[in-house]
Amino acid sequence: MTRVFLCQPDHYKHVLSFFIDNTAGFKVAGACHKSVELEAQVHLTQPNLVLLDIALGNGIDMLVQMRKHAPTARVIVLTETEDPAVVLQCLALGAAGYLLVRKTTLPRLIDFIRDACEGGVPISPALVKHIVKALPPGGGPVVLSSTLTRRETEILQLMVNGQTYKAISFSLNIALDTVRSHIRNIYDKLEVHSKSEAVVKALRERVVTSY
Structure with missing residues (x-):
């Protein structure tokens, strides 16, 4: 069973929770919509994977904290932020993937979660193209x-x-x-x-x- 923690805006968190909980082999371990709650909740629930929206709070620092409080958990950044520099920074800090909300369907998100848990580094294709162009x-x-x-x-x-x-x-x-x-x-x-x-x-x- 893959335990997923959600740090996402309220409107999307509920949709994700319903879909993940109704997908075989997956369970929502916990959820929050404020970065201030993130560290304590992740430390308490110890999920296998975190879906983190870095736009909710102090951005990159949230990812750094995740690596400290849940070192064994994979962290996929799932956000609307598509700045190539931010994408590269998140990956350099150990993110297991970087996905754009509007470019990722729910069934595809489940595939990406599986990939990340198996050692893949899923990135929205549009982001890779932006990164290459920005170099x-x-x-x-x-x-x-x-x-x-x-x-x-x-x-x-x-x-x-x-x-x-x-x-x-x-x-x-x-x-x-x-x-x-x-x-x-x-x-x-x-x-x-x-x-x-x-x-x-x-x-x-x-x-x-x-x-």
Whole structure:
């Protein structure tokens, strides 16, 4: 059973609660609509995943607090805020995904939650395109990309697309252990320690493009 905590506006929180509670394998562990309540409630409920709207309170600090009070919980930012710099900052701070409310249907949200719990980093496709467009022109991953093999670059692209290890294994028709081995090599070469860090660096350094 995946226990989900909601930190969302009232009007959307009720819709999410009803839908999640009526989806097999999922349960709403708790909910709030004010950032001031978030830390205590998450510490009390210890959910598997938090759907966090950073527009409700003190923004990025809310995500930082989540990592402190529920270190094992995955945190997906679900918001209307689409500033590329904010997206990259949230991912760099360990967010397990970043989704736009108006671009994410409820059935698709459940898929994204499953992906995040399985190690994926779901990002709304429109956001990746905004991030790429917002990056300074010129440069390019001449040195960085040259250190990655063709297969590693291919896997990194699929990671940016939000695919889980299992999905990458299926897409490329390779063993799951082989995927894990490639991803360890990618982490070493990019000098990162997590999937979200790898996605951020891949986009910033233009190692890959977008969806």
